[in-house]
Amino acid sequence: APWLLNLGRISLGFTNGISGYLAPIYIAEITTKNVRGRFTTILQLMVGWGASFMYVVGSFVHWRTLALLATIPGLLQVLLIFFIPESPRWLAKVGREKELEAALLCLRGDKADISDEAIEIKNHVESLKSSSRGGIVDIFQKKYVRPLLTVVGMMVLTNLGGINAFAYYSGAIFVSAGISSMVGLITLAATQTVVGILGTTIIDKLGRRPLLLVSSAGLCFSSFLTGVSFFLKDFNWWDQGSPILAFIGLLMYMGSYALGGGLPWLLVSEVCKLFSPMLLQLFMFLQLFPINVKGSAGSICNFMGNSTGWVVGYYFNLLTEWSSAGIFFTFSAFCCANFILIATMVPETKGRTLEEIQASITPSSD
Numbered sequence: 489a490p491w492l493l494n495l496g497r498i499s500l501g502f503t504n505g506i507s508g509y510l511a512p513i514y515i516a517e518i519t520t521k522n523v524r525g526r527f528t529t530i531l532q533l534m535v536g537w538g539a540s541f542m543y544v545v546g547s548f549v550h551w552r553t554l555a556l557l558a559t560i561p562g563l564l565q566v567l568l569i570f571f572i573p574e575s576p577r578w579l580a581k582v583g584r585e586k587e588l589e590a591a592l593l594c595l596r597g598d599k600a601d602i603s604d605e606a607i608e609i610k611n612h613v614e615s616l617k618s619s620s621r622g623g624i625v626d627i628f629q630k631k632y633v634r635p636l637l638t639v640v641g642m643m644v645l646t647n648l649g650g651i652n653a654f655a656y657y658s659g660a661i662f663v664s665a666g667i668s669s670m671v672g673l674i675t676l677a678a679t680q681t682v683v684g685i686l687g688t689t690i691i692d693k694l695g696r697r698p699l700l701l702v703s704s705a706g707l708c709f710s711s712f713l714t715g716v717s718f719f720l721k722d723f724n725w726w727d728q729g730s731p732i733l734a735f736i737g738l739l740m741y742m743g744s745y746a747l748g749g750g751l752p753w754l755l756v757s758e759v760c761k762l763f764s765p766m767l768l769q770l771f772m773f774l775q776l777f778p779i780n781v782k783g784s785a786g787s788i789c790n791f792m793g794n795s796t797g798w799v800v801g802y803y804f805n806l807l808t809e810w811s812s813a814g815i816f817f818t819f820s821a822f823c824c825a826n827f828i829l830i831a832t833m834v835p836e837t838k839g840r841t842l843e844e845i846q847a848s849i850t851p852s853s854d
Contacts, residue, residue, distance in 0.1 A: 540677030706744025715816030
């Protein structure tokens with residue numbers, strides 16, 4: 489029945505919105521500064537692998553079978569979540585100091601010296617408690633405006649750059665360009681996997697900002713290349729070459745997104761300790777906001793990002809009827825704007841603790 493499909497899609501969107509926001513926050517709060525970037529990009533890599541696997545499986549089985557298979561990871565998460573430790577920073581926030589130390593020992597090892605880290609976390613949380621309660625109004629204080637606008641801007645521009653359109657309609661884009669949907673999707677899955685592994689290995693060596701710049705530049709160029717391919721196709725120019733351009737453009741786009749898609753969320757956690765572009769953006773989000781306003785900032789960023797993503801995904805088919813080439817050129821323009829925003833507004837956060845980053849970005853006095 490259609491209402492069951494709608495109910496399933498609504499519940500899927502609701503749960504994905506929660507888990508997609510909380511998972512990178514949790515990772516950023518339990519890891520040390522020297523491996524935080526790597527662990528967060530591993531999340532994006534796992535998401536990419538899962539999506540790639542379902543792309544391939546979906547080429548061979550009925551969509552109902554695919555939906556049933558997708559319940560298995562969810563059931564595993566329900567069982568395994570009882571075995572993971574609580575976030576030490578959240579425990580400090582609610583005053584559970586003994587559990588904080590136990591969680592750090594669980595995460596760092598029974599023989600690790602966690603005294604300095606525990607003191608730093610507790611002192612930082614106490615300083616935040618004295619400054620504000622962290623409600624939705626507090627996020628609009630002057631000291632949080634710049635990081636909030638930066639991360640919201642990155643998320644909105646990334647979504648307006650067409651990621652949902654490319655993700656939802658990649659098979660249709662391949663077909664409209666004259667390429668087999670199955671061949672295209674399998675190649676796309678392989679590309680995302682390779683680039684995801686690359687991003688995981690270099691993020692803590694090169695830093696967040698360079699990866700964001702490379703990712704956004706790649707998104708801009710690949711969108712433009714895809715637009716050129718449809719422009720040539722519309723005018724029957726270079727009939728043999730236009731499908732190749734579309735194929736390369738789509739692979740480059742998804743590869744560029746896999747490289748930097750989640751770092752804005754990491755920034756929110758590092759700078760405002762409050763969102764694999766999305767995971768790199770998520771990564772940045774997680775670092776830019778302190779724990780007292782992370783929830784409010786995360787809600788705003790999540791709402792703005794998902795809202796613009798929904799608009800693009802919903803209206804993509806209508807816009808392609810207007811002009812297939814024009815919509816991809818528009819995506820390219822938004823990606824270019826995102827590159828400029830990153831180049832001028834985004835700080836580097838590599839090699840610094842969450843507390844160090846947030847202290848440097850958000851001064852103690854308003």
